[in-house]
Amino acid sequence: MEPYELTASEASKLIAERKLSCEELVRSTLKRIEEREPTIRAWTYLDPQRAIRQARELDKQPAKSPLHGLTFGVKDMIDTADMPTSHNSPVYFEHRPGKDAACVSVVRHSGALILGKTDTVEFASGGRKAATRNPWNLAHTPGGSSSGSGAAVADRMVQLAFGTQTGGSHIRPASFNGIYGIKPTHGAISREGAKMYSHTLDTVGWYGRSVADLQLVAEAFRLVGHDTAAPVDVKGLKVGLCRSPVWRKSEPAGRAALAAAAKRLEAAGAIVIELELPAPFGELNAAQETIMQGEGRAAFLPEYLAYRHLLHQDFVDKVEGAHGITPEALIAAYDLAADCRRTFDGLFGKELDVILTPAAPGEAPEGLHTTGDWAFNAMWTLLHVPCVGIPVGLGSQGLPVGIQIVGPRFSDAALLRIADACAPVIDLGGTIPHVESEEEAVAA
Incomplete structure (x- = not known):
């Protein structure tokens, strides 16, 4: 078995036992990407030499957590200090925000190696689709908007990856790509530094190739009960x-x-x-659509005022109120959701x-x-x-x-x-x- 084939939890164990180095893992992963990326098109940004240098540095350090040395992909509407965040939009082509999003900061400071940025639907909400293909059949979608993250994990080009969900952008690609994913409780993971679409709905999640992989990341985020939750038996569940x-x-x-x-x-x-x-x-699906479009009007107003000529019509329509979302409809949707x-x-x-x-x-x-x-x-x-x-x-x-x-x-x-x-x-x-x-x- 090549290192890139290991799940995150398998690789973590070997790294902790010093049977696998971070550099060996990242070199194997980069080789896999070199072979597969021209076909799958999961990535918008990679710097292989920098990744190798980071892996060598991690090999010199004591492990900070089980995420130490594991490769992580970041959906390209989540900010990274050392990589562009393009949002798959001509407005932000090669934009460099200069600061990590909160979720990236957590895993980076837990020892994960941020490998690169994965393709997304424009602003994770509409407009341009990702170039990514489904690794199971190139003629089919990998789902979205977390297209690149889902496909990259499924095709074993990375151990873990962040996605986001406002409607079904995270869990649906998990199904389409045959992988595991968690959409946490809204607000359990800070979404600071990820492009806002709907403050009521936007949620950061992550992908892996096993439940154990998901649990490694959950521990890093200190999800409520992660250290006290009891094992479960299917019998009687x-x-x-x-x-x-x-x-x-x-x-x-x-x-x-x-x-x-x-x-x-x-x-x-x-x-x-x-x-x-x-x-x-x-009535909840209709309420979700009302809230998403209603809050999207405010979310994309800054881009509309500054770059209307570069915006896809989807975002122009949101800002100009083409969906006809009234204050009364929004209030009714909020109240229904709360009940x-x-x-x-x-x-x-x-x-x-x-x-x-x-x-x-x-x-x-x-x-x-x-x-x-x-x-x-x-x-x-x-x-x-x-x-x-x-x-x-x-x-x-x-x-x-x-x-x-x-x-x-x-x-x-x-x-x-x-x-x-x-x-x-x-x-x-x-x-x-x-x-x-x-x-x-x-x-x-």
């Missing part, structure tokens, strides 16, 4: 199977993935129950430990003109709850499909423990058993 109010948007592969995950958990001793959310939750958050948190306890729900409609769509539908993510983003994406297997087109598990607000550490127990049961690889119809999916 109370799982709410939630198709969500947008089930009609599911595709055969998505329905099959959810059915397979539920069946595998049940076979392992979990108690899987049907969970139908109260009627008001059916539903309290209701949702109250579902957990004696009768429910975790929710199992789709991460995407199905397999990644064909074409780089789209990043897929975030219908199965928007509600959870607005609820501010933590979500962990887990691969299930391959759909009929040979592309990955995953699910997500969801917990109440600030249960991130406990949710990762649940994911750690459930992943070996759910993530079996191979082709997912086909489900003929929606009725069969419900029956399964």
Whole structure:
């Protein structure tokens, strides 16, 4: 096995035991990038020689944390002091902010090696798409807006990478690329230094190739309960199977993935129950869109005033109020979200430990003109709850499909423990058993 093939947790153990040097890891990773990047196009900025120099410096230092020497990709709308942050926009081409975003600072000062910047949808919100291709099939999208981060981790060009989510920009690419991802509780990770789209929705998350990888980063961020969360046994775990109010948007592969995950958990001793959310939750996706467009109007006003001639029409429309978002609509959306958050948190306890729900409609769509539908993510983003994406297997087109598990607000550490127990049961690889119809999916 070449070092680049190691998961973050595997590499961390070898580095701690001095069986692998940081330089060996980064050289192997850079070689992989050299071979694959012309095809995948995941990166917007790399400086291989600087990465090697940094790795040598890390080899001289005592390990600060389990992240020591691990390679990290940063979505190119998150600021880095030593690399450009372009936002995939002509407005900020080769812009150098001069200061790390808070999330970058945390992992850098924990010993991670910031390898480069990964491609994104413009401003992580609209306009230009990333050039990145899905490593499983180059004709298909890797999802977005965290396109480069998802593809780079999936194609083993980096051990870990940051993404962000305002609608479904983080968890959906995890599903499309067959990797693990966590969207933490809103506000658990500082988003200072990441381009603002919606202060109510924007959330920084990260990708890895195992739950253990996600946990390494969670420890660095000192997520609430990371040092006290107890191990979980799948047997007796109370799982709410939630198709969500947008089930009609599911595709055969998505329905099959959810059915397979539920069946595998049940076979392992979990108690899987049907969970139908109260009627008001059916309005949350529309509320998320209202808040996103309404807050986006203020977020892009500075660029509009200074660089309107360089802005994609998407952002001009937001600032000029083309979506017709009224103050009354925004207030109603905020109030609905607040009510539903309290209701949702109250579902957990004696009768429910975790929710199992789709991460995407199905397999990644064909074409780089789209990043897929975030219908199965928007509600959870607005609820501010933590979500962990887990691969299930391959759909009929040979592309990955995953699910997500969801917990109440600030249960991130406990949710990762649940994911750690459930992943070996759910993530079996191979082709997912086909489900003929929606009725069969419900029956399964």
